[in-house]
Amino acid sequence: MTVLEGFAGAGGLSEGARMIGLAPTLGYEINTDACRTARAAGHARVQADVRALDPARLADAEGWISGPPCPTYAASGKRTGRTDYATILAAVPRLADTRHPRRTLDRVAAEVADPRTALVLQTLDLALDAPNLRWLVAEQVPAVAGIWQEFAAELAACHRWDACTVLTLRADDFGAATRRTRVFLIATRDGAPDLTGLPYRARWDCNRFGPGPTDRPFNPLTPFPLTSMAAALGWPPGVRVNTRGNRRTPGGNEFPADRPALSLTGNGARTWYRTDLGPVAGRLTDRQAGRLQTFPPGYPWHGSRSSRFQRIADAVPPVMAAAVLGAVTRRPWQSAVWQRLAEVYGHTRPATPHIRPCLDMPSTPQLDLFTLPTLAEGRAA
Structure with missing residues (x-):
């Protein structure tokens, strides 16, 4: 090896x-x-x-x-x-x-x-x-x-x-x-x-x-599409996910599934459930959690429920891993990412590349304070 x-x-x-x-x-x-x-x-x-x-x-x-x-x-x-x-x-x-x-x-x-x-x-x-x-x-x-x-x-x-x-x-x-x-x-x-x-x-x-x-x-x-949690798991629009049961925190205990899910944690994600189905029928499964991370639908998770969710939460999403490893070893990686997105989410690569802004990114680059003109330079200009 x-x-x-x-x-x-x-x-x-x-x-x-x-x-x-x-x-x-x-x-x-x-x-x-x-x-x-x-x-x-x-x-x-x-x-x-x-x-x-x-x-x-x-x-x-x-x-x-x-x-x-x-x-x-x-x-x-x-x-x-x-x-x-x-x-x-x-x-x-x-x-x-x-x-x-x-x-x-x-x-x-x-x-x-x-x-x-x-x-x-x-x-x-x-x-x-x-x-x-x-x-x-x-x-x-x-x-x-x-x-x-x-x-x-x-x-x-x-x-x-x-x-x-x-x-x-x-x-x-x-x-x-x-x-x-x-x-x-x-x-x-x-x-x-x-x-x-x-x-x-x-x-x-x-x-x-x-x-x-x-x-x-x-x-x-x-160049990659935005994938919501609902779209990834085949849920209808408007579903909300409970993350903390009845516990209330300043950040709330729910989020909408019509956007990418929060980052999964081992102790947290195993308690998530769809609020419209309740904490039993609507509980997130390990296969669903793995799919959010872009593992194949049939990935063979082993161990107890707690252990499986910890393994999923510990893992790097394969699409991100493929991109980094491809860049480092100079291997083509975009096609591999698209193939995995098609396998897991059903995405189709467009014939004409579509570029979108990354979610939650500022619209203008952050200023570098060390390159800004001094007060004296500004007056001279």
Whole structure:
């Protein structure tokens, strides 16, 4: 296998790789239900702790895909990762400079409130020490963008990675029926990847050659259709989804299904139900939740209901994974995304490309305060 996956889960990134014809990936995953699901779907899995991998022995690996767990960083979790953010940032140069990475990783895991917070560092460990890696893709929740930037700066400045980018993407911009947002770290050793056509919401570049770290304007346009939750699941117009039972919060406990669904969480989505059918008949199924994420309708989810929904919520939507992996490996990906949208939602690719604005994006690019004229310059003009 030339492409390895860490924290591979039930197959979101594996599905994306398969969609674009990337060589079969070999995934390492510790969760039993995730491994059973992935294997039943045809994805290779080794049930093992990623921390047991020895990067120096991975001489055949050309690509490294990493999806470390996000509960300690996610807004829906306890957010202890945010409390320990500075500890993780400080660990990046320590890990990059040490001859004993295992000791450093163990030390950091002992310093943070939850050991899972330190698992993001496994992405950097493999990137630094796997001898023949040519590219890597890692994903996380938006809160980890600063950590990915620190990784990117280290790789570009000190470890001969040509191009490093941190991209913020949202699934509904790729036609998925969910507004899941993910931040990707992309690094390549053979020139820059082709990011043309990716509808990114934020982009930060840090390259080995050329100018220093650069924030780029967002790309507010996408060629993919907007898919509502109702359309994805074959529901009639006007349906509302209850997310919290009778519990009331400032944000309410319902949303309309006539738009892309909220981002799915393991504990949250398994309690969603259609208000017109009630909490029993209208309860969201695992197959429906997987479809919102653009998994095929018959994807073989394993485990209890709670476990299945957690596996679905942990996964990267395959259409988004295919786009990123295609861009990094310079493989055509738009046709693969359209094919999956046709399979899951029945969308037809138009003969003439139709470009639409991404949902909830500002209509004008964000101003860069450092490029605005000073008061004196304005008066002179």
